[in-house]
Amino acid sequence: MQSHTVEPEQAQARREYYDRISQQNLTPLWEVLGRLVTPTPASPAVAALWRYAEIREPLMEAGRLITAAEAERRVLVLENPALRGRSAITQTLYAGLQLVLPGEVAAAHRHTQSALRLLLEGDAAYTAVDGERTTMRRGDFILTPSWTWHDHGNPGTQPAIWLDGLDVPLVQFLDASFSERSSVATQLPVRPEGDSLKRYGANMLPVDHKVTGVSPSPVFVYPYERTRESLLGIAQGEPDKHLGFKLRYVNPATGGSPMPTIGAYAQRLPRGFETRAYRCTDGAVYVCLEGSGHAEINGTTHSFGPNDIFIVPSWNELRIHATTDTHLFSFSDRPVHQALGLWRESRE
Template identity: 60%
Template sequence: MNPTAQKSAAPAPANAAERRNYYERIRPLHLTPLWESLHALVPREPATPCVPALWRYDEIRPLLMESAALITAEEAVRRVLVLENPALPGNSSITQSIYAGLQLIMPGEVAPSHRHVQSALRFIVDGKGAYTTVGGERTTMYPGDFIITPSWAWHDHGNEGIGGTVEPVVWLDGLDIPMLRFFDAGFAENDDAKVQHVARPEGNSLARFGHNMVPVRHDHASPTSPIFNYPYARSREALALLQKQEAPDAWLGHKLRYINPLTGGAPMPTIGTQLQLLPRGFAGKAHRATDGTVYSVVEGRGIAEIAGRRFEFGPRDTFVVPSWAPLRLSAPGEDVVLFSFSDRPVQQAMGILREAFLDEDA
């Protein structure tokens, strides 16, 4: 057979009506044509449904306080206003993989002990003197502290005040709830007691693991850091020293990542955390990464330009940068300190993390 005849024997493409008829006939067999969705399933670059967004704390705080009159911490189990990405209504997600919410505990309240396989972080936003107990060790909460609740660890919260002062305390919760939901791997359990028995003195884990030393006979099997409270005072001091000793990175300012002291990796297996300082006058270059990131403003006022949108932020505000969205940070009038978290450890473990530091305007 000559090649010309063979080529002309190929079937002609079906018209639109024929294709629709074919799709309707295969649908009852739970079949679907890949060619109709291939470009959406395997895009040339990330096409997240998430959008940039900013939550102003001054607007949210009165609503948080109002919620205290509607439901107790014990009744709610956790009194939280979820920060939902505007493009993901009803999903309780700030990005496709991360949950975030602002939790309030009033003076004298207890959020009862429970545990779940979702890993959680607490970043203290407002007030001091509340506590969290994790695995039998209690720690007092101060603004800027980064606190971890490992997967399947018992934890409860309370607010007894400190130094004779008792005030409402608010923290930012960050959990891997959407990831666990994707894997259909969620478990939870309520404790028999409202609060845990405190078995170790406060500061025990930091004393044992927070000074570049480890107890000789310690055997740590958990993938989560043995330190569960990273005090802001120590982290802020490190940033201040860097600010004095070296020039800021042109994209990130002075940025440090929290680590598990036993491995050098992320403190949590599914969530990476960072703290950065943008010195006064900083005008950063644009950068982007595939890990959609949540930012909490600790100090100062600045500007985040995200995918062409401009957000002016202040202390205690929260904003989100979607996957692969260009981000440019600036601090025109004062030093700015930002805490951030994302699913970076998961993407690194899978070998799919990408980031780009751009020289041109994005």
């Protein structure tokens, strides 16, 4: 709103008018337009970094204080420092670290929120989705799409810790949350482990497979072994100046994102490589799977190493410098932006 000189009598009359119409639940647009329609995105979220070495012990302490059965999901939520109390890492995304101790089961339930898992520690835990289990290995990207039954278990001898990423704030904003607990803690297998990957993960589809609406990926595990092989395979050429060598995970049946509301990406940055300044409208959560470096986000530097997690809010300028060969996983709400025709990027 442009600034104009207002006489004291007129200013007083306006204040009285605003107070009067407020009683009718009315607000003058001209008083709020500037913060509703901004020239560029103005996310209230801020950049932040969580060091795995520092948050692992509080997570293990939670394991001594409450069981997986009591908690339903024993998770420490990564709250954006500017969004405390909202259980949100960005305006639309939730992130947390989940702990399942040896012998524990996180009982089956389902919800309208879409979720992903990224295993950070442990090698024997599993996730079961609609009756198919997958053993979780470090770096594996695993889906539990909206309204699918899922449970977790750890038959191994070591703790299992993974990153959860969900669209909880977005679904909450849309008032579209539903959830249901299963009558059994652990689903009975209806397909052998690896079935979905064999049917859908080899550039082939069952002959009668049909895509309906905004179907999520029929593959619910993307093994890091395959991801790493792909990143190394394309890293012989010239890296993109802004992204390095970056790939996006896809729904093999559609070529779209694995889930309608969440996109996921894998990125390799060679030792010594520094990306040029980059902005985009989707807020993104990054996890370092290999290597080390520092991310400069809107002029503030955040150093990271293996399993560290950092957030780049919408339209924040990002530069990443890799001090060693580095692999990053990231997820964001880009599919929502693109579906609505809102996504933009800016490359320096």
